[in-house]
Amino acid sequence: MTVRVISGLWRWRRNPLRRRTDTAETWFALLAAVLIVVGAPAVGVAVGTGVHDRLAQWVQDQRQARHLVTATVVRRVPHPPIDPDPETASARDAHHRVVATWRAPDGRVRTGPSISPRAVTPGDRFRLWTDARGRIVPRPMDLSTATSHAVLAGAGAAAATAALVEAVRRLVVWRLMHRRYTRWDQAWERAGQDWGRTGTGR
Numbered sequence: 001m002t003v004r005v006i007s008g009l010w011r012w013r014r015n016p017l018r019r020r021t022d023t024a025e026t027w028f029a030l031l032a033a034v035l036i037v038v039g040a041p042a043v044g045v046a047v048g049t050g051v052h053d054r055l056a057q058w059v060q061d062q063r064q065a066r067h068l069v070t071a072t073v074v075r076r077v078p079h080p081p082i083d084p085d086p087e088t089a090s091a092r093d094a095h096h097r098v099v100a101t102w103r104a105p106d107g108r109v110r111t112g113p114s115i116s117p118r119a120v121t122p123g124d125r126f127r128l129w130t131d132a133r134g135r136i137v138p139r140p141m142d143l144s145t146a147t148s149h150a151v152l153a154g155a156g157a158a159a160a161t162a163a164l165v166e167a168v169r170r171l172v173v174w175r176l177m178h179r180r181y182t183r184w185d186q187a188w189e190r191a192g193q194d195w196g197r198t199g200t201g202r
Contacts, residue, residue: 025176032169040162048154055146062140066129071102071114073124096120104134112136 077097096116103109114136116126131137 025173028169028172032165035165036162040158040165043161044154044158047157048150051153052147052150055141055149056143059141059143059146065131066137066140067105067132068127069102069105069130069134070125071100071128073116073120073122073126074099074101074111075122076120077113100126100128102128102130102134104130105132106134108134110134 075098077099096119098114098116098120099111100114100116101109101111110130114128116124118126120126129137129139
């Protein structure tokens with residue numbers, strides 16, 4: 001794209017039919033091409049790096065604040081009535097609701113509802129994540145997931161930047177063409193309604 005714009009600019013350089021709008025359009029196209037080729041990736045890298053640093057810090061904070069403990073099943077909780085929707089029913093059946101007891105990191109014993117990753121019976125044990133007070137919390141994010149989110153954020157930022165530059169370029173080109181057509185109309189008005197007739201200009 002950049003090479004094509006530069007060749008077009010060189011072609012207009014010595015063309016006697018060149019107008020100001022032609023030169024402005026070509027120079028702006030060159031600027032837009034440079035921003036898309038160089039600027040958009042730079043924005044993507046900057047955004048991706050920033051997101052990755054923040055998520056990595058968040059992962060570290062979660063690992064420090066969340067604890068994996070062993071819970072013991074007290075009793076199973078029966079499923080609600082049969083759901084006619086197969087999708088929601090499948091999602092519900094993939095988890096096993098139980099009442100369990102576990103020891104919090106601060107030493108206190110807690111009992112409450114929980115979800116077991118597999119079918120269990122009273123007395124079975126399973127692992128769950130809690131905060132420092134023993135309240136159940138989601139599993140902390142891992143670093144690979146944080147990296148994936150950062151890559152997606154960087155790619156999205158680069159694509160959005162390129163799209164914004166292209167939208168601005170199209171808007172500027174539209175404005176230049178509008179100005180060009182306006183000047184043509186003014187030139188036709190100055191030429192008069194009888195331009196081109198036999199005897200005109202004598």
